[in-house]
Amino acid sequence: xxxxxxxxxxxIDPDAxxxxxxxxxxxxxxxxxxxxxxxxDGHVVERLEYESYEPLAVSxxxxxxxxxxxxxxxxHAHCVHRTGMLEIGECAVWVGVSSAHRxxxxxxxxxxxxxxxxxxxxxxxxxxxDGNSGWVNCERCAEHAHPSAVLL
Amino acid sequence: xxxxxxxxxxxxxxxxxxxxxxxVTLDVETAGDxxxxxxxxxxxxxPQGHCKxxxxxxxxxxxxxxxxxxxxxLFPPVAGG
Numbered sequence: 001x002x003x004x005x006x007x008x009x010x011x012i013d014p015d016a017x018x019x020x021x022x023x024x025x026x027x028x029x030x031x032x033x034x035x036x037x038x039x040x041d042g043h044v045v046e047r048l049e050y051e052s053y054e055p056l057a058v059s060x061x062x063x064x065x066x067x068x069x070x071x072x073x074x075x076h077a078h079c080v081h082r083t084g085m086l087e088i089g090e091c092a093v094w095v096g097v098s099s100a101h102r103x104x105x106x107x108x109x110x111x112x113x114x115x116x117x118x119x120x121x122x123x124x125x126x127x128x129x130d131g132n133s134g135w136v137n138c139e140r141c142a143e144h145a146h147p148s149a150v151l152l
Numbered sequence: 153x154x155x156x157x158x159x160x161x162x163x164x165x166x167x168x169x170x171x172x173x174x175x176v177t178l179d180v181e182t183a184g185d186x187x188x189x190x191x192x193x194x195x196x197x198x199p200q201g202h203c204k205x206x207x208x209x210x211x212x213x214x215x216x217x218x219x220x221x222x223x224x225x226l227f228p229p230v231a232g233g
Contacts, residue, residue, distance in 0.1 A: 034233045051163055053225065055209055081232060093233050113233060122232035123163035135164040137229035138198060
């Protein structure tokens with residue numbers, strides 16, 4: 001059986017990930033893919049670089065999925081997150097949940113991605129078309145990357 | 153009391169510190185004390201409340217006690233997804 005949370009520097013294959021959730025008792029599947037987009041805060045983004053501290057990203061991710069299983073009556077839930085340099089359109093994160101009915105699949109999927117974004121030690125650095133770069137959510141880098149938008 | 157600890161830096165903290173790890177001797181009681189002293193040393197501007205900390209590979213709070221020989225991991229604001 002696949003691990004419930006994985007960090008990988010290889011492209012994510014959502015179809016292969018989804019197949020790991022098949023279950024004879026599952027009448028529903030909900031999936032979420034986070035993609036790299038070409039714009040943030042008015043700046044043209046050319047690529048995104050992800051870094052993680054894998055031992056704690058995995059252990060904290062396991063806690064998130066255990067919490068989802070405690071909150072919602074689901075069958076299986078997995079999450080896969082990329083590291084390394086990603087191009088526009090690539091899948092950065094995938095979350096999938098299978099369950100008997102759709103409500104719990106949707107709700108658990110939403111819970112997992114929301115928690116993954118705020119709890120796991122993962123960082124992303126945006127590389128802009130103008131040659132600058134900045135770590136997302138960091139004030140000092142935001143100040144350097146967007147000098148016109150400092151702490152308004 | 154003075155304590156010898158290993159500090160590991162990630163993402164923007166690594167860039168600001170110019171290294172991914174260092175051994176330091178600091179007069180500290182808590183993880184928060186470590187953060188404040190090293191933030192000043194490395195001229196970082198991140199508010200403590202936006203950051204996270206782990207001690208010896210366990211997530212911790214800023215008021216968690218730091219002991220001699222601990223490894224303190226300083227995490228800047230996370231941004232998964």
